Amino acid sequence: MNAQQSHLHHYVPQWYQRRFLAPGKTTFLYLDLHPDTVTSGRVRYQRAALLNWGPKRCFYRDDLYTLKLGNWTTDEIEKKFFGLIDDRGRRAVGVFSDYAGYNSEVHETFMVLPQYMGAQRLRTPIGLDWIKKNIELEDHNKTLIAMQQVFELHTTMWVEGVWEIVRARNSLTKFIISDDPVTFYNRRIFPGESYPGDLELDRVGTRTLFPLGQDSCLIITHLQFVRNPRHNPTEVRANARVFQQTMKYLLDTQYGRELEEEEVIRINYILKSRANRYIAASNEEWLYPEQKVSISEWPKLDDDWFLLPNLYKVPFSAGVAVGWKDGSSWAMDEYGRRSGNPKYKDKFLHEKEWSAHLRAREEWARKRVGRSVAHVDRAMGEDQVGNKSMQRDLERQGLWTPKAENTE
DSSP: OOTTOOOEEESSOHHHHHTTSOTTOOOEEEEESSOOEEEETTEEEEOOSEEEEOGGGSSEEETTTOEEETTEEEOHIIIIIHHHHHHHHHHHHHHHHTOOSOOHHHHHHTTHHHHHHHHHHHHSHHHHHHHHHHTTOOOHHHHHHHHHHHTTTTHHHHHHSEEEEEEOTTOSSOOOEESSOSEEEBTTBOTTSSTTOOOOTTBTTOEEEEEEETTEEEEEEOHHHHHOTTSOTTSBOTTOOSSOOOOOOGGGOEEEEEOOHHHHHHHHHHHHHHOSSEEEESSGGGGOGGGTOSOOOGGGTTTTOTTSOOGGGSOOOOEEEEEOTTSOEEEEETTSOOTTSTTTTOHHHHHHHHHHHHHHHHHHHHHHTTSOOOBOOGGGSHHHHHHHHHHHHHHHTTOOOGGGOOOO
16 A cells, blocks of 8 residues: 555545635634534533634545555545546636636636536535445445546536526625535425435526635526526426537626625525535634525525526527538537437427516516626627616516616
8 A cells, every 4th residue: 555645535625615715714614514422431422513624624534535455545536536627627616706708718617617516516425425326336446436437427417507607795694615515406306305316407497506715606507497487497407418519608608796695695505405414614604594594495595586697698599500611510409409309499499488588587677676687798799788678678667767777
């Protein structure tokens, strides 16, 4: 056995944890949601639930990624697989945390981010248990090998989703860290229903929440749900699939919306509810969102549609097509279907969704009037078009006043 092998394996990387530290601080408030009960002689007591620890002591397990064969062990997965994933992921998380429109760094790191998110979701104890359950594995070595093969499981559907980076810069409460950082929210799929959970992302109403730091969080929503938020959230999304080629128009990424403090608290409530055992924050008060959240019923947390992107700034396109100098081309419809698929560019579905989307836009505008709204890259002009369309709809409903506008 190599004496230089690592044994403290962080399933939430230390570099990611540091993005949630307060300026000048080196430790968190680290909360154990299920502290152990210890018996010492005749004394039985519960370990302290709240600890003041730095990133080195948080979110790790001994030898979590160590491959073992008899007395032989190796930490190649920790050093090489996660070494590369984390090096590239650290840059991508930083770029998208500060996202303010398309640039060369966004172009270079876009595909890195969903790859990192996939590895992050499956590298946790609950993620490894999910692999064991769904691939029917018991051996830890085989589970670790399988993780390296399937970590991009969600990439296709994430890329095809609508992306928004929301901010908490104006909120006194900031985003927390959980031991399941890439978190799913579906109002009909409740936390703890079945450990370690199902695929879930194939459901049309499942949103992905991934805090990028104290002040920013990526929210990914299926396009089909954006077009009709009244859709049954547990139905399987159109053309749900994994490990397939797809494409994204990066200028549609939304950014700049400042959440109200109560909305940040609701996201923290979701993160805590979906955590397996540990959460952490720079402020003790942030660890208890259930004490301040205005709505605690899981199905109603997004009744005001605050998790949805700006519906006026999501293009209602029928797909993407690209061509190359050699004359070759590639095309897909908005749900990734290719020509030859009987539902490729389904005109009936497209028209039905358009009618539902027009109604949804007006309802979204009523729910969000007077609050900060997201931008898209201004280079193509869609940002102002979306603002004006929303204003017209609110004027028709008698809800528009100059003070109602909040587009910063």
